């Protein structure tokens with residue numbers, strides 16, 4: 568049994584240094600998550616992040632508490648938090664980074680759901696994360712992918 572958390576946050580990173588800053592987040596997170604047994608995916612869409620983390624319950628809650636304290640973003644909403652039998656993301660991946668109206672709107676819509684855990688918008692966001700991660704070449708099971 569694992570816990571999965573999906574949240575949406577506003578980026579507080581200077582637009583000019585976004586690319587390097589997101590690369591830095593990914594470079595920090597990848598080895599840390601591998602050590603913790605956490606998998607998931609991170610989407611970065613211009614001025615917002617959406618991230619899913621999944622793994623042992625206590626570990627995921629503790630990591631989420633650290634992520635929430637991170638001054639590089641402001642967590643706007645945890646749109647999904649529940650127990651799962653199997654992981655959705657086998658390797659922690661940076662699912663998408665860049666400017667896309669399509670991705671930005673999907674992230675924004677997930678924020679506006681009134682019943683987050685069952686909303687179609689959150690489901691669409693997760694589908695998008697999964698779609699992006701299957702396009703990403705997997706290097707090695709349990710490790711990140713680029």
Ligand SMILES: Cc1cc2nc3c(=O)[nH]c(=O)nc-3n(C[C@H](O)[C@H](O)[C@H](O)COP(=O)(O)O)c2cc1C
Pocket residue numbers: 592595596597599600609616618620630633634635637639640
């Ligand atoms: C959008 C975003 C996503 C992050 N995702 C992760 C992650 O998946 N794993 C991780 O270890 N750190 C992640 N971090 C970094 C953590 O917030 C934090 O800086 C790191 O865990 C070190 O925490 P500490 O300084 O309290 O030890 C993320 C940061 C941001 C801004």
